[in-house]
Amino acid sequence: MEATAQQEQVRAIAERFVQIAPDGWARLVGNWEATVVDGEVSLNWITLGVVDLGDRWGAGQFGFDEQLYDLVAELNEGMAQAGERWTVLDLEVDRDGAFRTRFGYGPPTRTLGRPDEESLGRFEKYLDTWVAEHGPVPGR
Template sequence: MHVLPLHRRVVALIFPLIIGGIAVLTTPTFFEVGLPWWPLLILGLPGLLSLLICYEYWNAAIGFDSEQLHFRSVGYQVTAPWQRVSERITDGKVSLYVEACEPRYRWWLWIMQSALHVFMPHRSRYAHGLMALIPLYWFASAPDGAVMQDFRKYSGNRVGSADKLSAMPDLAELQNAAIRSIAHDVINLQDGEWEDREWRYLAVDHEVLVADGRRSSTQAKVIAQRPGAELEELGFRLSPESKAHLLALRGAMAEVDGKIWTILDMTVDHSGEYDFTFGYGAPPRLNGDLLHSPLTGLLERYRKARSK
């Protein structure tokens, strides 16, 4: 396993130093007012957590073998076969994306994630999605260093690029994967909590720049309903996993027909019917038209279509 370079590892010391600094500054005041145990009560648990984070950050590591990628980070581990790993390069920095990532949590992060899932499920899902992205450049001090040499040696030709996840793309399966992921995202509302709603219809307008696919603009809305209540039109967020699925679809389509779409309009009905429409012109919002909102009035159009 390769650990972080020293200049990155020392960042781990920041966490206990912050708690220690707060304790040093506040403890005399608590003693003066006759509350000597309060610093321990207030800062004890955060202090222990900061030491845990410090220890795990210091010991973060990445490793490779002929079958799998191994990554150990703060509070979780990821192990994935090379067939599910794709490579991304941003500003010359190499990261790895693990498709269908299932991190193994440490006990303390599992408790925190479980609590977050109860009170803020959309944030919990978002955090889970971020764990699929592994910053290889954190560990690689040089393009030809030991980390990159081992990575190239063991990954071979089995790691795809961000826009090319398989040699023979199955466009239907890639579309279905995107639909499944986005259907799970509807609970990540822009405002409020999902609670007991059920979704009936969703629509996504997704813009991507041709150059690299990393700049995007998304509008996503869902028509949902509480039991016995009226239909609602709600905005929701796409997870990093869903955006990765859309990029995978974009890359596979470009491989098949040589054209790179810049605009995706997608609708999905709860019955299973769906529609994908692709545009190849300049994406409006990414080119300055910030008021471009093709999903405005979605609920009215939905009702009108169902009344026919």
Template sequence: MGLAEQQEQLGVVVRRFAEIAPQGWARLVGSWEATPDESGDVTLNWITTAVVHGGDRWLYGQVGYDEPLYDAVARLNDLSAEEGPDRRWTTLELLVDPDGTIKVELGYDEPKRSQGILDEQSHGRFERYLDTWVAEHGAVPTTPAPQA
């Protein structure tokens, strides 16, 4: 149990996120805020997006709600709480690239989006993520679009 189980569950989250992503995705960007109730059940506020190879340009948009992904993230949050209530994360930031590279950031402060605070950190950066991607990778993909 413990960290090994959490790492295994993170793998479940990453795999499910990739399974529901649109074809040709170049990066998946996920942000989840977790708010537990008195009984310990968690409610998630999420933003799940993808940068997609659009042939002559990059595309960006929301990845639809998926109950198995939601449940996998909620399970990951529950596992973090098993080590004590102060170890339960309140925010999970996840970047996934097709080559298997992942970046995870956990936060323990009060979630913002869930409280109606839509500042740069909690919301604005996702609205402008395509601009960030284009600044780093150029406006036009340099490799051919993936085939179906």
């Protein structure tokens, strides 16, 4: 997958992520671990939204979306064709439209049944981290 096509696919993933986001979101966080099973990409995913609840921040995982899943799997396949199959994709999307991606190429530990701080722990504490950085009340 050429760099331009990769960027377009990542942008499509970020746009779909926003389309399925919960109301009042401030940041969306996605983490996908990819493995190939019987020739098909299989994704283990976490999609988390930080939400402005007015008097406090909230965070939680939101539901599965087949279109988002397919877009991420297509990115994995496209990059594999260029010899760059990733095993972990992180995506953060902020309300202002900024987004960041990070590809990992090591073992997908959550998928392998060995959850660690990177694959699971940071999501369990994501709201605490957000509040520490942004304060306990939105807009202040």
